[in-house]
Amino acid sequence: MMIDKFNTILKELHRKSPLVHNITNYVVMNNTANALLAVGASPVMAHAIEEVEDITSISSSLVVNMGTLSPKWVEAMELAMQRAKELGKPIVFDPVGVGASKYRTETALKLTDSFTPSVIRGNASEIMALAQISNSTKGVDSTADSKNAISAAQALSAKLNNTIVISGAVDYIITNELIDKVTSGSPIMAKVTGMGCTATSIIGACIAVDSDYHNAALCAMEIMGLAANIAEKKSAGPGSFQMNFIDALHQIQTEQ
Amino acid sequence: MMIDKFNTILKELHRKSPLVHNITNYVVMNNTANALLAVGASPVMAHAIEEVEDITSISSSLVVNMGTLSPKWVEAMELAMQRAKELGKPIVFDPVGVGASKYRTETALKLTDSFTPSVIRGNASEIMALAQISNSTKGVDSTADSKNAISAAQALSAKLNNTIVISGAVDYIITNELIDKVTSGSPIMAKVTGMGCTATSIIGACIAVDSDYHNAALCAMEIMGLAANIAEKKSAGPGSFQMNFIDALHQIQTEQ
Amino acid sequence: MMIDKFNTILKELHRKSPLVHNITNYVVMNNTANALLAVGASPVMAHAIEEVEDITSISSSLVVNMGTLSPKWVEAMELAMQRAKELGKPIVFDPVGVGASKYRTETALKLTDSFTPSVIRGNASEIMALAQISNSTKGVDSTADSKNAISAAQALSAKLNNTIVISGAVDYIITNELIDKVTSGSPIMAKVTGMGCTATSIIGACIAVDSDYHNAALCAMEIMGLAANIAEKKSAGPGSFQMNFIDALHQIQTEQ
Numbered sequence: 001m002m003i004d005k006f007n008t009i010l011k012e013l014h015r016k017s018p019l020v021h022n023i024t025n026y027v028v029m030n031n032t033a034n035a036l037l038a039v040g041a042s043p044v045m046a047h048a049i050e051e052v053e054d055i056t057s058i059s060s061s062l063v064v065n066m067g068t069l070s071p072k073w074v075e076a077m078e079l080a081m082q083r084a085k086e087l088g089k090p091i092v093f094d095p096v097g098v099g100a101s102k103y104r105t106e107t108a109l110k111l112t113d114s115f116t117p118s119v120i121r122g123n124a125s126e127i128m129a130l131a132q133i134s135n136s137t138k139g140v141d142s143t144a145d146s147k148n149a150i151s152a153a154q155a156l157s158a159k160l161n162n163t164i165v166i167s168g169a170v171d172y173i174i175t176n177e178l179i180d181k182v183t184s185g186s187p188i189m190a191k192v193t194g195m196g197c198t199a200t201s202i203i204g205a206c207i208a209v210d211s212d213y214h215n216a217a218l219c220a221m222e223i224m225g226l227a228a229n230i231a232e233k234k235s236a237g238p239g240s241f242q243m244n245f246i247d248a249l250h251q252i253q254t255e256q
Numbered sequence: 257m258m259i260d261k262f263n264t265i266l267k268e269l270h271r272k273s274p275l276v277h278n279i280t281n282y283v284v285m286n287n288t289a290n291a292l293l294a295v296g297a298s299p300v301m302a303h304a305i306e307e308v309e310d311i312t313s314i315s316s317s318l319v320v321n322m323g324t325l326s327p328k329w330v331e332a333m334e335l336a337m338q339r340a341k342e343l344g345k346p347i348v349f350d351p352v353g354v355g356a357s358k359y360r361t362e363t364a365l366k367l368t369d370s371f372t373p374s375v376i377r378g379n380a381s382e383i384m385a386l387a388q389i390s391n392s393t394k395g396v397d398s399t400a401d402s403k404n405a406i407s408a409a410q411a412l413s414a415k416l417n418n419t420i421v422i423s424g425a426v427d428y429i430i431t432n433e434l435i436d437k438v439t440s441g442s443p444i445m446a447k448v449t450g451m452g453c454t455a456t457s458i459i460g461a462c463i464a465v466d467s468d469y470h471n472a473a474l475c476a477m478e479i480m481g482l483a484a485n486i487a488e489k490k491s492a493g494p495g496s497f498q499m500n501f502i503d504a505l506h507q508i509q510t511e512q
Numbered sequence: 513m514m515i516d517k518f519n520t521i522l523k524e525l526h527r528k529s530p531l532v533h534n535i536t537n538y539v540v541m542n543n544t545a546n547a548l549l550a551v552g553a554s555p556v557m558a559h560a561i562e563e564v565e566d567i568t569s570i571s572s573s574l575v576v577n578m579g580t581l582s583p584k585w586v587e588a589m590e591l592a593m594q595r596a597k598e599l600g601k602p603i604v605f606d607p608v609g610v611g612a613s614k615y616r617t618e619t620a621l622k623l624t625d626s627f628t629p630s631v632i633r634g635n636a637s638e639i640m641a642l643a644q645i646s647n648s649t650k651g652v653d654s655t656a657d658s659k660n661a662i663s664a665a666q667a668l669s670a671k672l673n674n675t676i677v678i679s680g681a682v683d684y685i686i687t688n689e690l691i692d693k694v695t696s697g698s699p700i701m702a703k704v705t706g707m708g709c710t711a712t713s714i715i716g717a718c719i720a721v722d723s724d725y726h727n728a729a730l731c732a733m734e735i736m737g738l739a740a741n742i743a744e745k746k747s748a749g750p751g752s753f754q755m756n757f758i759d760a761l762h763q764i765q766t767e768q
Contacts, residue, residue: 027541027557029283033449038494042397043449044353045283048326054357070560070584072326097556101566141554191762193545193555238550239758246495250447285539289705294750298653299705300609301539304582310613328582502751506703 002222009206009219010256013040018060018208022201023047023077025067025096028194031242032063032201038249039223041205047073052080060208061089063201064117066107067096074107081115090207092217093117094200099129112160118213120156121165121200124149131156141190146170150179163213165203167196171221175214182218184225186232188241195245199224202249227252258478265462265475266512269296274316274464278457279303279333281323281352284450287498288319288457294505295479297461303329308336316464317345319457320373322363323352330363337371346463348473349373350456355385368416374469376412377421377456380405387412397446402426406435419469421459423452427477431470438474440481442488444497451501455480458505483508514734521718521731522768525552530572530720534713535559535589537579537608540706543754544575544713550761551735553717559585564592572720573601575713576629578619579608586619593627602719604729605629606712611641624672630725632668633677633712636661643668653702658682662691675725677715679708683733687726694730696737698744700753707757711736714761739764 019042024032029045036043046055049072056062062084064077084091093115095108108130112120122130123142131152146168153164153174166172171182189195202223206216230251231244275298280288285301292299302311305328312318318340320333340347349371351364364386368376378386379398387408402424409420409430422428427438445451458479462472486507487500531554536544541557548555558567561584568574574596576589596603605627607620620642624632634642635654643664658680665676665686678684683694701707714735718728742763743756 025557026282026538027545030286030449030542033283034494034498037447037449044356045281045324046353046357047324048359050327051325051357051359054359058356068557068559069563071562097558100556100570101558101563103560103563103566191549193542193549235759236756237759237762238546239755239762242546242758243495243499243755244492246498247491247493250493250495282538286542286705289539290750290754293703293705300612301537301580302609302613303580304615306583307581307613307615310615314612499751499755500748502754503747503749506749506751 005215006219006222007256009210009216010253012209013205014253016209017042018205019044019058020061020063020201020204020208021046021055021059021080022063023052023073023080024063024065024197027067028197031194032198034246035198035249036201036205038246038253039202039205040253041208047076049076049079052076053083056080056083056089057087059089061204062091063204064091064111065094065096065197065200066104067197069104069107077111081111085115090118090213091115092119092121092200092203092207094197095120095122095126095130096197098122098126105129116160116162118207119163119165119203119217121167121196121203123196124166124168127156127164127166128152142168146172150174163217165217165221167199167221173214173218173221178214180218182221182225184222184229186228188232188235188238189228191238192242223249223252261471262475262478263512265466265472266509268465269461270509272465273298274461275300275314276317276319276457276460276464277302277311277315277336278319279308279329279336280319280321280453283323284453287450288454290502291454291505292457292461294502294509295458295461296509297464303332305332305335308332309339312336312339312345313343315345317460318347319460320347320367321350321352321453321456322360323453325360325363333367337367341371346374346469347371348375348377348456348459348463350453351376351378351382351386354378354382361385372416372418374463375419375421375459375473377423377452377459379452380422380424383412383420383422384408398424402428406430419473421473421477423455423477429470429474429477434470436474438477438481440478440485442484444488444491444494445484447494448498479505479508517727518731518734519768521722521728522765524721525717526765528721529554530717531556531570532573532575532713532716532720533558533567533571533592534575535564535585535592536575536577536709539579540709543706544710546758547710547761548713548717550758550765551714551717552765553720559588561588561591564588565595568592568595568601569599571601573716574603575716576603576623577606577608577709577712578616579709581616581619589623593623597627602630602725603627604631604633604712604715604719606709607632607634607638607642610634610638617641628672628674630719631675631677631715631729633679633708633715635708636678636680639668639676639678640664654680658684662686675729677729677733679711679733685726685730685733690726692730694733694737696741698740700744700747700750701740703750704754735761735764
């Protein structure tokens with residue numbers, strides 16, 4: 001049944017090519033745009049407060065990633081998220097590095113509380129910081145095993161009534177009592193910048209075509225894991241992995 | 257004769273290594289800098305209003321791309337374009353996503369009307385939106401065939417007395433009554449972010465060494481198409497295509 | 513002995529995985545983050561004045577690169593550098609394009625004079641411009657041989673009592689009377705955007721684990737040269753070189 005859902009989402013991505021509005025960080029923009037194109041979606045990157053509401057209005061979903069946040073960008077995120085809520089469009093939020101600075105923590109809590117993203121994806125440290133569970137964060141990389149964040153994610157999901165994704169060696173997709181896990185993937189992913197951000201964007205594509213957000217997030221993580229497994233076999237290191245991963249996403253899309 | 261003009265431009269790029277000033281979007285900066293280096297030009301990315309006039313002054317051409325526009329950047333574009341006009345330096349303008357938001361449309365029209373870029377390159381939807389011909393835009397990707405934009409491009413070219421490039425499966429280079437087309441290229445280009453932006457930058461390199469802007473734009477699109485054909489044969493998907501495309505540009509430059 | 517020091521630094525990078533705070537330019541963020549991950553460091557990119565002091569405080573070193581500078585970013589650089597000085601954390605500074613505009617020159621001189629970076633890396637033109645030796649700069653690429661900048665670098669080093677790295681076909685690492693050179697590397701590096709910025713970031717990683725900054729900078733340039741030699745053999749052009757270079761960095765780290 002999982003295979004059926006997986007293929008249905010890939011077919012819908014191909015058929016609809018949903019416009020996915022990304023307000024994301026400078027580091028990963030190129031990679032996430034290419035990942036979205038490879039799975040069949042149509043990415044648009046726009047962050048000016050003068051236009052984000054217009055762009056969200058014509059898009060099928062909104063991806064908000066605070067990796068290189070600053071006040072103007074946060075203001076744009078708020079406007080876009082407000083518009084998405086008004087229009088009933090799904091939002092995925094990536095609280096990159098929450099816990100690493102007071103500003104990141106305050107911003108992540110404010111965006112989460114004000115706009116209740118449909119899905120939130122982070123590594124274990126980030127999910128624990130967002131749930132305000134004490135933990136040590138080290139910059140933007142996790143210092144904890146994803147398993148340790150399950151109860152934090154469950155508490156968050158119960159409070160927000162949404163879907164929380166903890167990514168790591170094992171990924172957990174959590175919606176209230178429901179827990180799914182994805183064990184595919186590759187250790188080399190931790191050596192490539194922005195693989196988590198790419199996962200968030202692909203969740204953004206999947207929630208654009210499947211209103212069951214838990215299922216959409218699960219399929220997105222399965223797509224990530226499958227592409228990583230394909231890419232790993234062809235790669236001599238993190239440089240070639242980054243390239244082969246995009247090829248693999250495209251291969252999965254075209255072979256569905 | 258086309259081959260002669262093509263080789264002359266490649267030789268001039270190699271001989272002069274023109275400095276090309278880019279005010280462009282966050283998504284493509286790395287790729288377009290590498291594409292410019294590969295064809296023999298010397299890219300400089302600078303956007304602060306405190307320095308754009310200085311940088312334009314020492315450059316041989318100016319590339320303005322509004323892919324991730326915001327007010328400060330638009331102000332910088334205006335200063336740089338004004339300086340380029342004063343110094344008689346060629347400008348290529350890429351109205352990314354014009355039509356997708358009121359802000360993009362207003363900005364594109366303002367920059368076009370105020371500074372009359374030497375060359376404008378866009379996809380069919382963008383050229384039609386810029387010519388204020390009714391059409392449906394979907395984010396930054398075209399929903400129309402490039403052929404449908406020919407009359408819009410001709411009207412624009414006649415009004416502005418400049419060169420308009422419509423890129424797509426077939427590219428059209430239009431200067432008043434003169435129409436050239438380029439049929440080389442690869443369908444995979446639509447699956448790689450920023451290939452249009454790369455075309456715009458390479459036009460920026462070519463107009464820096466050939467004052468016949470129609471010819472320069474035509475050669476730039478031929479370089480794009482040839483590199484795409486070379487890269488396509490070696491590529492397993494859009495990831496490897498992006499890499500092989502840069503290698504192919506460099507190969508074309510070194511083998512001219 | 514060089515080999516020993518080199519391996520010691522690689523082992524320390526692997527063991528400590530130091531957090532390296534980067535305030536750098538838009539063009540190279542993805543590449544430098546991947547280069548830092550490949551050599552074993554943990555990169556964080558953050559530039560908001562609201563958080564840079566917090567991020568510097570939890571980091572082991574600070575990388576400041578002014579490639580796409582603007583006033584808000586310069587303000588953030590100042591705050592982060594001030595905090596790093598207070599906490600005794602090493603700083604590496606990359607004065608990209610100093611000399612190409614009045615704004616760049618003023619900013620580079622101000623940051624250098626106010627905060628005395630532990631290491632400064634630039635090409636020959638940049639080091640001469642920073643030492644206020646008359647020279648012609650062309651955008652962000654050097655117009656001079658690295659050898660011509662040795663006396664400028666020595667004067668700078670004597671004045672600042674720090675380490676100056678001139679990169680080029682031959683790299684010079686200069687601390688007062690001490691001069692080391694690195695002759696490995698590849699001519700193709702000049703055709704890939706941001707290789708100098710990558711060198712600066714890897715210096716940032718090495719000074720995080722070795723308080724002998726001259727030695728750390730020398731090892732960083734040796735790592736660059738060695739990775740370039742490995743990558744060059746596998747590459748068909750600058751596109752594949754960029755990818756193979758990251759793979760090679762990772763290979764050097766894992767095989768130390």
